[in-house]
Amino acid sequence: MRANDEDILASAEEWRRAGRDVAIATVVETWGSAPRPVGSRLVIDGDGNFLGSVSGGCVEGAVVTEALDVIGSGAPKLVSFGVADETAWQVGLSCGGRISVFVEKVA
Amino acid sequence: MKLATLTALNETRRARRAALLVTSVADGSERLVDPSAIASDQLAAPLDLALRTGKSALVEEGGAQFFISVQTPPLRILCIGAVHISQALVPMARMLGHDVIIVDPRTAFATPERFPDVVLHAEWPDLVLPSLGIDRYTAVVLLTHDPKIDDPALHFALKSDSFYIGALGSRKTHGKRVERLQVLGFSAETIARIHAPIGLNMGAVSPAEIALSILGEITASLRLKPDGSRA
Known part of the structure; x- marks a missing residue:
């Protein structure tokens, strides 16, 4: 089992070396009661497979969608999720917190 | 993240050494900082804090945002x-x-x-x-x-x-x-x-x-x- 964020980076390297497209999403800022701390990571491949977590399940689906976009364009992006976000009702954090996630492609 | 950076990060961890990764949020450019080189870095103070506390953090320098990711060896x-x-x-x-x-x-x-x-x-x-x-x-x-x-x-x-x-x-x-x-x-x-x-x-x-x-x-x-x- 890959238990922590550093082990997940080992998987990211393995995936990329195996020829898969890979993106890494990292929690860079949190406000209020966020489920996972700054530095938490999600690794995503071009087929939408993922390892790790950035929110304990609340917004992973949306982050995977952003990651596929980043894999396609190659340009990194910073995305925010939380109760103040207009998409809160679809993919918001049920705990009422807010997080910023940096998504980048492994090139 | 460049594959070379990712590889270096993973190698550092396997060698049980701490590492700091600085990433520009604006364009994704990045650099690895060895703990011994913190003092001469332009982000010396926040890098030192991140290493001491083991906490990654978003910082501002010259109007730009940088994410400092601290990686400590496995327990x-x-x-x-x-x-x-x-x-x-x-x-x-x-x-x-x-x-x-x-x-x-x-x-x-x-x-x-x-x-x-x-x-x-x-x-x-x-x-x-x-x-x-x-x-x-x-x-x-x-x-x-x-x-x-x-x-x-x-x-x-x-x-x-x-x-x-x-x-x-x-x-x-x-x-x-x-x-x-x-x-x-x-x-x-x-x-x-x-x-x-x-x-x-x-x-x-x-x-x-x-x-x-x-x-x-x-x-x-x-x-x-x-x-x-x-x-």
Whole structure:
């Protein structure tokens, strides 16, 4: 089992070396009661497979969608999720917190 | 992230060295900073803070945002004693993401059959411990009940930066252990680093339950301040 964020980076390297497209999403800022701390990571491949977590399940689906976009364009992006976000009702954090996630492609 | 950066980050971790990754949020450009090079970096103060606290952080410099990702080595649990509790502790520690090393000079205990796929040293602790590099990311767990084996390991651990030292045995057994340490000149403050009886007080009985209580106590040592508040 890959238990922590550093082990997940080992998987990211393995995936990329195996020829898969890979993106890494990292929690860079949190406000209020966020489920996972700054530095938490999600690794995503071009087929939408993922390892790790950035929110304990609340917004992973949306982050995977952003990651596929980043894999396609190659340009990194910073995305925010939380109760103040207009998409809160679809993919918001049920705990009422807010997080910023940096998504980048492994090139 | 460049594949070369990712590779370097993973290599650093395997070598049990800390690393800091600085990423520009605007364009994704990045650089790895070795802890020895922090002082000369333009982000010296926040990099130093991140390394000391182990906390990654978003910082601003010259109107731009940078994310400092701090990577510390994997926690390692050094078990003195290839005993039943150690057998239960190995898979649990792995689930937590920790590395485990077992040391026990008794070759009947320290066998690959009892500990498959574990780094195993069937040697006396005073011979092998100096070469293992006990650092501030290493916990030392004494489980043999035998002062001949436990004590030399304990002496070495108490002189190291180990973040957790625990010793199996009753209060009476620990009382005798403390007396032996006092005779050797260890200070009360140093002796107080030892968690004994080992493990969280949760009524653990079976080897697996005791292993769980030890891992719980190790987690608490890592995450809580001495007063019990979050670190």
